[in-house]
Amino acid sequence: MCRGHGVWVLWKRRAMKISKNHIVRNKLAYARGERPAVDCILCAVALDDPLVDNLVIFRRDGWYITLNLYPYNPAHVMIVPERHCTDPRELSEEEALQMHRMQALTLNVLEREYRPDGFNIGYNVGRSSGASIDHLHLQIVPRYPSEVGFFDILSDSRVIVEEPRTTLKRLRAAFAEAEKDAKIMT
Numbered sequence: 001m002c003r004g005h006g007v008w009v010l011w012k013r014r015a016m017k018i019s020k021n022h023i024v025r026n027k028l029a030y031a032r033g034e035r036p037a038v039d040c041i042l043c044a045v046a047l048d049d050p051l052v053d054n055l056v057i058f059r060r061d062g063w064y065i066t067l068n069l070y071p072y073n074p075a076h077v078m079i080v081p082e083r084h085c086t087d088p089r090e091l092s093e094e095e096a097l098q099m100h101r102m103q104a105l106t107l108n109v110l111e112r113e114y115r116p117d118g119f120n121i122g123y124n125v126g127r128s129s130g131a132s133i134d135h136l137h138l139q140i141v142p143r144y145p146s147e148v149g150f151f152d153i154l155s156d157s158r159v160i161v162e163e164p165r166t167t168l169k170r171l172r173a174a175f176a177e178a179e180k181d182a183k184i185m186t
């Protein structure tokens with residue numbers, strides 16, 4: 001099984017906006033306004049609304065972790081508060097601590113399951129940030145030494161090594177396993 005050292009490639013032919021070493025939005029159709037008819041996609045996911053794809057991997061205490069539908073890399077996930085807020089300053093101290101714990105858990109699970117060589121972690125806040133969803137979410141993008149570069153993606157020339165549904169299964173199993181392990185549950 002791929003442990004994250006293989007070449008990752010696009011799983012579907014799609015124009016992408018890539019900015020190396022930054023959290024990027026690569027969902028041009030979405031950005032053009034082709035989106036489900038819900039007020040907020042991440043609120044809809046929180047409520048299990050059938051109008052949106054449910055890629056949730058793990059839920060705890062008013063938070064969920066979901067696979068990014070348009071991943072930059074394998075196991076690109078987002079940590080999301082179930083309540084709608086748009087800026088990290090809106091989080092209470094308790095919520096900020098919960099976010100920190102969800103982040104630590106996620107890094108532990110991703111390291112164990114995918115063996116990445118690094119991570120990009122961040123929020124997009126505000127209109128000019130590149131955020132396509134205003135509901136606060138922390139992006140966690142694992143980085144791999146062998147990942148494809150900008151031109152590989154543009155040329156769409158590689159073979160698929162992991163389809164997102166496979167990633168979803170692996171991560172759901174990995175988080176379920178983590179729940180039994182006090183060492184990585186934070």
Ligand SMILES: [Zn+2]
Binds near residue numbers: 041
């Ligand atoms: Zn929302």
